[in-house]
Amino acid sequence: MNNNHLRFDLSEYQARLSSTRVAMQKAGIDLLIVSDPANMGWLTGYDGWSFYVHQCVIIHLSEDPIWFGREMDGNGARRTIYMDESRIKTYADHFVQSDQYHPMSVLGSIISDLGCGNMSIGVEKDNFYFTHAAFEVLSAALPNAKLQDATRLVKWQRIVKSPRELEYMRGAGRIATAMHARVAEVLRPGIRQSDVVAEIYQTAIRGVEGVWGDYPAAVPMIGAGVDASAPHLTWSDRELRSGESIFFELAGVHKHYHSPLSRTFYLGKPDSKFIDAEKAVLEGMAAGLDKIKPGNVCEEVAQAYYDVIERYGLNKPSRCGYSIGMAYPPDWGEHSASFRKGDRTELAAGMTFHFMSGLWFGDWGIEITESVLIGENRHECLASSPRELIVIN
């Protein structure tokens, strides 16, 4: 077994496994099938761009996890997981993207051979890498099993970060700071969006002193001029014009841990609409950040932000934050707690959130956000970019 790719001590993986097993027992789950790539990596160390084919890890209440995937990815498992060779199970290549064969039939046989075919088995029903076909084939292969939902079971175990995880996220925050600094350096009327993004990527992957850059779970999202009305457009070779705004939503990433950060730039002299929105967003964020402390609940942070911007006559119909950490495409959100009405998740030290305070209207938008770590009695912003509308003259 070659562990030179493992990013955490074995003891940390064992602690994660223990907390997951406790949650399984609470939920009445005997065996858990984990398909989310971040959950798989968090539990076993597995890392590789192989989530475009069916794969998972199987969590048993007493035995070591099993990695299950495509035959050609077995060597990737051997290179990255902490378990030994006996815990690697693969399926042959003719099961890949076939109308005749499905990998979940192989998984079903493996589970039966383990004597677990009649167990209560948890599956991540609303996980983007667990398709309906996967469920159909698996349940047909395990007629005596009780398949129950565990979409967020592992995600909730991940919400409080360990010291080593926080070290990675602080490194990611430093990269995010460097990425936005690079944008400020190169942004000028006439530059092509794609040339700005090329500089962002180079800065992101090179990283900063002692912290190399990993790939983000979402690519740079940008909105220039009227396109700023939409939060999730990407770039083209359109040239930036003076007299227009452009926002960049970027994440610094280290060893798959993300620190997202958005800033809005204005080329030229911003009109009062932008000045007023900046004032509302900054005051709203200050009010929200003030609520980010252990013991408060998520919706209090959201309400504090909404109250301020509504006083300015602005309205945000979407949540204003979500838990962050280890992530793989397509999303750097952790899919557990959100800053929104009705979310009563109690904040605790070691949690990390992207305070997504972005506003999008019919023909414009503004994004100034922070990634935040909750400390014992204060919050810490993971990046250190000036929190303002950045004016480029």
Place this chain on the structure above:
Amino acid sequence: MNNNHLRFDLSEYQARLSSTRVAMQKAGIDLLIVSDPANMGWLTGYDGWSFYVHQCVIIHLSEDPIWFGREMDGNGARRTIYMDESRIKTYADHFVQSDQYHPMSVLGSIISDLGCGNMSIGVEKDNFYFTHAAFEVLSAALPNAKLQDATRLVKWQRIVKSPRELEYMRGAGRIATAMHARVAEVLRPGIRQSDVVAEIYQTAIRGVEGVWGDYPAAVPMIGAGVDASAPHLTWSDRELRSGESIFFELAGVHKHYHSPLSRTFYLGKPDSKFIDAEKAVLEGMAAGLDKIKPGNVCEEVAQAYYDVIERYGLNKPSRCGYSIGMAYPPDWGEHSASFRKGDRTELAAGMTFHFMSGLWFGDWGIEITESVLIGENRHECLASSPRELIVIN
């Protein structure tokens, strides 16, 4: 309606819609729910990094397609699709990543309101963005509908490329050539993997004369030294050593159209194992490329390649190619035809494949591949990197 983001003439979208409707009727499908981001974009123009929440397009046999997605992504639809405002339907933000609410219940109501609740409805059951939970909620909301599988229905419509699509793929091929040329420029013992990848990204996104670079459906995959035994590992800050090989599997991308290309580099004097493998792969590729012509079937290409490398005592248990074109993460493969035993898909002019001739063994590997366009009576390689084991001294 603002169509300044549309990448094809309206007539091309209409032709795509017609061919899809013919396939629907053949399959006995009255209404088609398309969740694959590339299928959605190919049919309607929709583009945006929003596939981490539930969204789809609804294809009706006689009415214009409907875009369905998250409220905040409605403006992205307005900016990118060809259909008018009346064809945009959204769900409120509290449906996002919630245990109480699911967007598919809203989709079910929309379909009922259209009077389509009792129809034969096609869903992409094994598409990575159509989860089992999505199916459960949708089928509960449409008790009188007959939901049937249409995983590959649209993908098969995409397999023969139009002149405009080929223009984009040739541009992507030129970018892939530039990316590998940049690797050859910077590769040397002592350089960090992450610094090489930073240069790859900068080159990829800047693009080449007249062709800007879009984001790839899979990040650069690399294998250095023993890690070359695994096809899908990514980078770290490990320094490259002389006396070891490293492969790069990269795609040039323009407007979401991909031209993947792999090359293997050797730092120093390659041992006979690599020289022999290079000879086998190149001779095998020549034999396979010779079979890539209209009228032949996919498995003939695969067999020609396998026959040669087996004569050299090498074995590849995986497919050696797949259809390529427009793609979004996590995969640049088109999930229709593959170069493998049993695939009787007849090759036709305008099809494009990644000839994935990579070989991975216990402690080493080699990747030298081509992306190929099938012409009337000859094939065309989309990139023009020297097809060889590249030795860096």
